[in-house]
Amino acid sequence: MSTTPTNLLDNSIAATARCIESLKEIRAEIDRAAELILKTVRSGNKLLICGNGGSAAEAQHFSTELVGRYFKNRRSLPSVALSSDGSLITCIGNDYGFDAAFSRQIEGLAKPGDVVIGITSSGNSANILAALETAKKLGLESISFLGRGGGKARGMATVDLIIPGDSGRCAQEAHLFLVHHFCDLIDAAVE
Ligand SMILES: O=C(CO)[C@@H](O)[C@H](O)[C@H](O)[C@H](O)COP(=O)(O)O
Ligand SMILES: [Zn+2]
Incomplete structure (x- = not known):
């Protein structure tokens, strides 16, 4: 079959639909992560969220919906996206190496009581591995x-949300889906 824009779109839609459907296979882990996130923000502790590239955007997206808002007018919730400060990232990268970002x-x-969230579609970004290692060293859940x-x-974090399949693109799309799922639960639970 030739690759036309229509084929490509239909194939992508089918792949993404399969990927989102496959999240039912990791329902137990999603529920555990939700419980941890809700416990953290309800008790006034914060989320420290990190990722690179598209996953940095997702870290910022998640944090924005907590500190700013998602759909409901509720109180602001504590969260920091660790990719947001260019000045700080360049200082740490320049002086200690990007792995320490x-x-x-x-x-x-x-x-x-704070919780570290690392977002990586490959699972291999050195600065995310270092973030999860540091969380463990400090006794934080992740x-x-x-x-x-x-x-x-x-296996490094308290809870792993491993999107089934081998596609980095679908993993990123499923990560955003999960961010919105957690925001739905938070909006329902917090005034
Ligand atoms: O969004 C994309 C690819 O879809 C890229 O920006 C991607 O996030 C970057 O190449 C990242 O550096 C990849 O990091 P990771 O997901 O492997 O941790
Ligand atoms: Zn992307």
Whole structure:
């Protein structure tokens, strides 16, 4: 079959629909992550969220919906996207190496009860692995949004959300779907 824009679109729609449907296979992990996120924001502790590239955008997207708003007018909730400050990222990258881009911020910002969220479609980004390692070292719970089998990050966090399948693109789309799922639960639970 030739690759026309129509075929490509139909194939992409089918692949994304299959990927979102496959989230039912990791329902138990999604529920555990939701419980941890709700416990954290309800108790006034914060989420420290990190990712690179498209996943940095997702980290910022999630944080924006917590501190700013999602759909409901509720109180502002504490969350920081660790990719947001270009000045800080370039300082840490320049002076300590890019692998420390997020772990250094976690060392400075985290308080007991905070939760670290790492988003990586490959599971192999060194700065996310370092962030999860630092969370463990500080005694913090953590959640990984992963794809493609989970890569090196598999097993490092308190809860792994490994999107089934081998597509990085679908993993990223499913990560955004999960961000909105968690925001739906938060809006329902918090005034
Ligand atoms: O959004 C995309 C690809 O869809 C890219 O910007 C992608 O996020 C970047 O290449 C990231 O550096 C990949 O990092 P990761 O997901 O493997 O941790
Ligand atoms: Zn992308």
